[in-house]
Structures are given as C-alpha cells and as structure tokens.
Amino acid sequence: MMKKSLKQKSIAVGVIFIVALFIGMALMSAVTANKGAANGVDFTPDELQELYRTYNITENDIKFAEGELLYYLEGTILDSDMRVIASETGEPPEGLKEGDYDIVISTAEMFAIIDDARERFMDKYGVDPANPKVDIVDGVPLPKEEVQRLVKSGKIDLADAEPLVGILGGPSEGPHAISGKIYAHIFIAKDDRHNPTEYVTADTSAALCRFEDQFGVDMIWYWYYNYWDASDISPADSCSKALEDLAEDEGGIVNAENDIVIGWLHDMDHNGMAYPDGMWDLNEDGVIDFAPYCVCSDTAAGVDWPHDNIVQHETSHLFNAPDHGYTGPYCVMTYMYAGASWFGDVWCSDCEDTVDDNIWGW
Ligand SMILES: [Zn+2]
Ligand SMILES: [Zn+2]
Structure with missing residues (x-):
C-alpha cells in the first residue's frame, strides 16, 4: 500500500534540506533564573513569585507545563488500545480495510469526547489544556x-538563529x-513521551x-x-527524527498526490518541521521521494508558537512556501509573526501565490 515514490527523480543529495524552526533553540540560552546577566530577562525567586501572582499562576499550572499532571485524554478511547479514526462523515478513509482500524x-463525536475530558481536567486541576498559562x-x-x-x-x-537551510523551488x-480535494491525515503520537x-x-x-x-x-481531514x-525516536525531542519516523510508520496512508500527513507531538526541539515541497530523499538513495509529511509540537524548548500558526506554517512548507527567517514580511512564514498570539493567519502575497500555484498549478 505504501507508495513512496510517486514522483521520483534523481537529483543531487544535498540540494534539498529539512526546513527547521529554531526559535526554541534561540531562546533556550537567553533566559536564566539567575539575576545579573546582561540580557535583562533574568528573574530572582522573588520576582518569579511576583510574576506568578500577577498572572494567577498556580502550582498545577506549573505542574502541567512540566508534564507532571495526567494526560487529559487519559481514560477516553482517544488514549486507549483501540485504533480510532475520526472523520467528518464517520466513515473511514477510502482504501482502508477493516483491520486497519478498530473504530471510526x-x-x-471526537470533539465531544475531547471537550468532556477537557472539562473534567479543568474541574480537577484548574488547568485548561487548551489555554495553558506557563x-x-x-527550565524556568x-x-x-x-x-x-x-x-x-x-x-x-533571536538574531543568531536564522535557520534557513532549505533551497526550495524548481519544478514543484x-x-x-x-x-479540488486535499486529504489531511493527522496522527496524534500515542506514546506517553510524545x-x-x-x-x-x-x-489544527x-x-x-x-x-x-x-x-x-x-480540505478533508482524518x-x-x-x-x-x-517512542523509538532518538533523541526523543528530535523533530527531524520524528519526521522520519512518521514517514516510516504511517506512510502507508499516502496513496495519492493529494494526501498530506501531519504528526502531533509534545515537547520537541522545534515547534515543527516539514519536508519542503513535500519531497524528500526518504530512503537516502539519492532519489527524491514524494514525502508530504510535517510534524508539529504543542510545546518546544523555549517559546511555543500558537498551534494554529504551527499547522499553517508547516503545511505551507508542503506547498513549497519558504521560511522568511525571524523578521520579514507580515506572513505566517516569518517566525516573529508565526510565534505571536496576536498574529492573524496571513500569508504575504508571495507565499499566497506560491501555495496557490502548488495546490492548483497542475
Ligand atoms: Zn518554516
Ligand atoms: Zn510569505
């Protein structure tokens, strides 16, 4: 069923690179708990307590951020031994056989289960998994x-972390x-770490x-x-390993050129990552494969991006939109905007043209 090389062509390895988001990396070393460093963003314990008071941060808010509370979906079928597919129609994707899933x-129904779990979680801990405060x-x-x-x-x-490593372009x-249809297959990592x-x-x-x-x-999503x-990726927080793992484990779902695959993870080294233009040398044999995969992380080392912006950004990479770097046009492909909660879901005119061409230009 796996059809890895719908569009194969030999090209020199190294021309295409993984597009990565290094915003978290940039911030990791910038903030410390010690007073007195030159960057002006350090906090004494007293100052931290004051901040927590100001923003009504509870112990549970901090525990949630540190992963010390139960998974909020625990006890539901969405976190069980059953392979569950949710679709708009309640029908499985075409081509999937019985035996490929346990329940559709x-x-x-999926939203009802999640909303219920979310409410119970809020009652129990006073923490909303949709709006975590911390x-x-x-480490702070x-x-x-x-x-x-x-x-x-x-x-x-953020100036030192320009991660633009991809050369996109060429015939897409x-x-x-x-x-007129794109099928988006969204996989929620099932292991406790992810x-x-x-x-x-x-x-999403x-x-x-x-x-x-x-x-x-x-857009039809599953x-x-x-x-x-x-759980088998190493290091456990590596987005690039997760991308490989997603393609390896779940690539069987891709059987046409209008399939894209999005993986959701927790606490990774970047907010997300994608194979540019949905193409990659998956088998490392010098042959570029159809690889419409991206991964997104709910939290990343350092500063998180709003989840909707992560999905929009990574999915845009699959349609050949480039990274603009930290500063640039008012666009979801510019990191400072993608990372800002006040940013409103915009593509610049260049990216708009690029994504439009790649979705329709066939
Ligand atoms: Zn990017
Ligand atoms: Zn743009």
Whole structure:
C-alpha cells in the first residue's frame, strides 16, 4: 500500500534540506533564573513569585507545563488500545480495510469526547489544556504573557538563529489538489513521551480551514489516535527524527498526490518541521521521494508558537512556501509573526501565490 515514490527523480543529495524552526533553540540560552546577566530577562525567586501572582499562576499550572499532571485524554478511547479514526462523515478513509482500524467516529463525536475530558481536567486541576498559562524556558516556568512580552520587546535576542537551510523551488512536484480535494491525515503520537498534553485539535482544524478559505481547496481531514508510536525516536525531542519516523510508520496512508500527513507531538526541539515541497530523499538513495509529511509540537524548548500558526506554517512548507527567517514580511512564514498570539493567519502575497500555484498549478 505504501507508495513512496510517486514522483521520483534523481537529483543531487544535498540540494534539498529539512526546513527547521529554531526559535526554541534561540531562546533556550537567553533566559536564566539567575539575576545579573546582561540580557535583562533574568528573574530572582522573588520576582518569579511576583510574576506568578500577577498572572494567577498556580502550582498545577506549573505542574502541567512540566508534564507532571495526567494526560487529559487519559481514560477516553482517544488514549486507549483501540485504533480510532475520526472523520467528518464517520466513515473511514477510502482504501482502508477493516483491520486497519478498530473504530471510526465522526469529528463531532471526537470533539465531544475531547471537550468532556477537557472539562473534567479543568474541574480537577484548574488547568485548561487548551489555554495553558506557563511556558518552560530553559527550565524556568514563566507565564506565557511574560514570554511574549520578552520576545516582543526584543529582550530575547533571536538574531543568531536564522535557520534557513532549505533551497526550495524548481519544478514543484509536491502534494496538490485532485478534483479540488486535499486529504489531511493527522496522527496524534500515542506514546506517553510524545502525546501532546495540550489541546491541539480545534487549532489544527482552524489552520486547515484557512487553506480552504484562502485557496478554495476542499480540505478533508482524518484524525488517527493510538496509531503512531514515536517512542523509538532518538533523541526523543528530535523533530527531524520524528519526521522520519512518521514517514516510516504511517506512510502507508499516502496513496495519492493529494494526501498530506501531519504528526502531533509534545515537547520537541522545534515547534515543527516539514519536508519542503513535500519531497524528500526518504530512503537516502539519492532519489527524491514524494514525502508530504510535517510534524508539529504543542510545546518546544523555549517559546511555543500558537498551534494554529504551527499547522499553517508547516503545511505551507508542503506547498513549497519558504521560511522568511525571524523578521520579514507580515506572513505566517516569518517566525516573529508565526510565534505571536496576536498574529492573524496571513500569508504575504508571495507565499499566497506560491501555495496557490502548488495546490492548483497542475
Ligand atoms: Zn518554516
Ligand atoms: Zn510569505
């Protein structure tokens, strides 16, 4: 069933690189708990307590950020031994046989299960997995508002982390619409280390809707729970290893050029990562394969991006949109905007053209 090389062509290895987001890396070393460093973003224990008071941060908020609370979906079928698929119609994706899944539910049912679990979690801990209040920056729990403020005010220096490593372009051969449709297959990592502890479902849907609104494509999505086991990736926080693992484990779902695959993870080294233009040398044999994979992480070392922006950014890479770096046009491909909660789901006109061409230009 796996059809790895829909579009093969020999090209020199090394021309295409993984597009990575290094924003977390940049911030990791920038914030410490010690007073007195030159960057001006350090906190004494007293100052931290004051911040926690200001933003009503509880012990549970900090425990949640540190992964010390139960997984909020624990006890539901979405965190069980059953392989669950959720689809808009309640029907499995075409081509999947019985035996490839245990149960298929509708996305409405999925949201009902999640909302219920979320409510119970909030009752129990006073923490909303959809709106966690704390980011861990270099081991220090900080209120999200404070982290955003430090980023916005430039107290955290992002200048050294320009990660643009990809050379995109050339004839685009990545995923594209067929009969106006793109199928998005979303895999939630099932292992305890990697299942996203934050609520990502609604944001993912919202991001995919942006492609529908902007480009007029019909995005049909399927959610897969208790399928993808990412426990074997090493190092455990490596997005690039996760990308490989996703392609290896779940690549069988890709059987047409309008399939894309999104993996959701927890606490990784980047906010997300994608194979540019949905093409990659998967087998490391010098042959470029159809590889419409991206991964997203609910939290990343350093500063998290809003989840909807992560999905929009990574999915745009699959349609050949480039990174602009930390500063650049008002665009989801510019890191400072993708990372900002006040940013509103925009592509610059160049990226808009690129994504549009790649979705429709066939
Ligand atoms: Zn990027
Ligand atoms: Zn752009």
